[in-house]
Amino acid sequence: WIPRLADVTVLLHAAASVQFEESVEAALRQNSLGSVAVLSAAAGVLPSLRAAIHVSTAYVMCDRLGRPSEELPSLSHLRPEERTHGGLVALVNRVLAGSLESSGNGEAARLLGDFPNTYCFSKAVSERLLAYRADSFRCPLAIVRPTIVGAAYAEPAPGWIDSVNAMAGAILFTSLRIQREISGIPVVRPDAVPVDRCVNVCLLVIEHLLASPTPPTLPSVTVYHASFFSEAFTWQHVADFCVDYSDRYPPARALNAASGEFHY
Structure with a gap:
């Protein structure tokens, strides 16, 4: 080479x-x-x-x-x-x-x-x-x-991602009902x-x-x-989406009800 x-x-x-x-x-x-x-x-x-x-x-x-x-x-x-x-x-x-x-x-x-x-x-x-x-x-x-680099929009497939760092981790664990509280300001735009x-x-x-x-x-x-x-959307939009997604497609072994509450 x-x-x-x-x-x-x-x-x-x-x-x-x-x-x-x-x-x-x-x-x-x-x-x-x-x-x-x-x-x-x-x-x-x-x-x-x-x-x-x-x-x-x-x-x-x-x-x-x-x-x-x-x-x-x-x-x-x-x-x-x-x-x-x-x-x-x-x-x-x-x-x-x-x-x-x-x-x-x-x-x-x-x-x-x-x-x-x-x-x-x-x-x-x-x-x-x-x-x-x-x-x-x-x-x-x-x-x-x-x-903030997030999951793919279209390529190689919608939603494709190869890590659960940062924002991807928060979305994943909130949607799986593992993470129920988020530290942050809900009106901030994560971009x-x-x-x-x-x-x-x-x-x-x-x-x-x-x-x-x-x-x-x-x-x-x-x-x-x-x-x-x-x-750009707000962190509240992200949390609401995760809760809505989890309600529509609940994980097989959910321990809690879906929640995305913010705490300053």
């Missing part, structure tokens, strides 16, 4: 750890440095590479209100010297060397700032590091930011996007990059969102 590397024209990088409670060190190692390493290695061994896609998350901008912005995360809560390319690399290296072990939880909290978890923070750092290195990739780089729609966005972005002018005339990084923002 090695000779075929010369024929590869597109790189789609979607690997990541989505464990929200991962340590800062582990999240930065996998999601931040890992992403830079993949694209840097690809640039070195794929001579025909014409487009690269990095799949991030819309929640790198979770500190913003309103419609999502196609800007890169500012990381403005970090010290000015930590936001430069060299400073950010040095910060990540210090964390990976164990600096948080001696500084305690206060330093970890400072690094996270308003980010709700290490996943969002590490993906934001990843975007900044990739943007700093974009010129070395020798091809257009795009970042695709899905919101989920079907996984096949997310994949289609990535394919459209690839097509756009391949049809665009040569790299010197393009911005170093372009950002796209995969979202149902204008059509």
Whole structure:
């Protein structure tokens, strides 16, 4: 397969750890440095590479209100010297060397700032590091930011999914009457996007990059969102659907009546 590397024209990088409670060190190692390493290695061994896609998350901008912005995360809560390319690399290296072990939880909290978890923070750092290195990739780089990725709308089949993480887990366990209470605000709009729609966005972005002018005339990084923002439903809609579905198709071994009550 090695000779075929010369024929590869597109790189789609979607690997990541989505464990929200991962340590800062582990999240930065996998999601931040890992992403830079993949694209840097690809640039070195794929001579025909014409487009690269990095799949991030819309929640790198979770500190913003309103419609999502196609800007890169500012990381403005970090010290000015930590936001430069060299400073950010040095910060990540210090964390990976164990600096948080001696500084305690206060330093970890400072690094996270308003980010709700290490996943969002590490993906934001990843975007900044990739943007700093974009010129070395020798091809257009795009970042695709899905919101909450849910079950398929149509392909490969309606409702297809291969995990029960996050929103999928809440839907499954509420419908099976295992989970009866939900912690959250029912009027909030979760903004989920079907996984096949997310994949289609990535394919459209690839097509756009391949049809665009040569790299010197393009911005170093372009950002796209995969979202149902204008059509988003609320968490209450999700809970009501789960209860209705469970009433119409009750599980064979139900222990409880269907319920989707919210608690703040």
